[in-house]
Amino acid sequence: MQLNKDILNTDLLNKEKRNTDIQNTPSLPFPTTFLIPLLLSGMQHHRWNGNERIKLSKKKISFGASICLLTGIIRKSDTAFYAAIAAMLCVQRTSEDSFREAFNREVATVIGGIWGMLVLLFERNVWCIPYEVLRTLLLSMLLIPIINFSVLIKREKGTFLMCVVFLCITVTHGNDVSPLSFGLARILDTTIGIVIALIINQFPIRRT
Numbered sequence: 001m002q003l004n005k006d007i008l009n010t011d012l013l014n015k016e017k018r019n020t021d022i023q024n025t026p027s028l029p030f031p032t033t034f035l036i037p038l039l040l041s042g043m044q045h046h047r048w049n050g051n052e053r054i055k056l057s058k059k060k061i062s063f064g065a066s067i068c069l070l071t072g073i074i075r076k077s078d079t080a081f082y083a084a085i086a087a088m089l090c091v092q093r094t095s096e097d098s099f100r101e102a103f104n105r106e107v108a109t110v111i112g113g114i115w116g117m118l119v120l121l122f123e124r125n126v127w128c129i130p131y132e133v134l135r136t137l138l139l140s141m142l143l144i145p146i147i148n149f150s151v152l153i154k155r156e157k158g159t160f161l162m163c164v165v166f167l168c169i170t171v172t173h174g175n176d177v178s179p180l181s182f183g184l185a186r187i188l189d190t191t192i193g194i195v196i197a198l199i200i201n202q203f204p205i206r207r208t
Helices: 002-009 012-024 030-075 081-092 095-125 131-139 143-152 156-172 179-200
Strands: none
Touching: 030 081, 081 095, 081 143, 081 156, 081 179, 095 156, 095 179, 131 143, 131 156, 143 156, 156 179
8 A cells, every 4th residue: 555655656657647648649750840841842942943934934935936937037938937946945944054955956956957968968969869768778877977976076965956957958858959058047047046045035034
């Protein structure tokens, strides 16, 4: 009896109950209390960089494409949509990203255009490939040195565009009266689209 009274007097039962309640209380790990605000802020930042940015960028993209097409009408160019494509692709989140994309696209277009025009000059002045099937195979094989060249000059990001421009000049417009003028026009259209995109992208994207 005396032992039971001593236990009650020392309040051991209440301490044990408090310890049990603490153990049964659900709690988050220590790092989680700091990670939750970071995760929530990251989700808000992702939403801004995603949906809201796209909603505001579409105005720049649409405006840039319309300016390129109107410029093509003034220039009486049939290939103004190449300028519009370049403008749409060069509108980026920041001016730095836009300059980087513009530079890569301009370099790739110039290199692909030069390769295409060199092939057409060879066909016009040295040897015209007599069979269409043979010509198609040879043009496809020429993509290999173009790819190797892009790796050599460390412009791997523009490899795809180099090949596209090369095939566009040699395959689509190889039989034109003046295919070389198309190659130059292709480079000019891309340059116009890039310049327009860079000008438009100087206006920052702001939240409304």
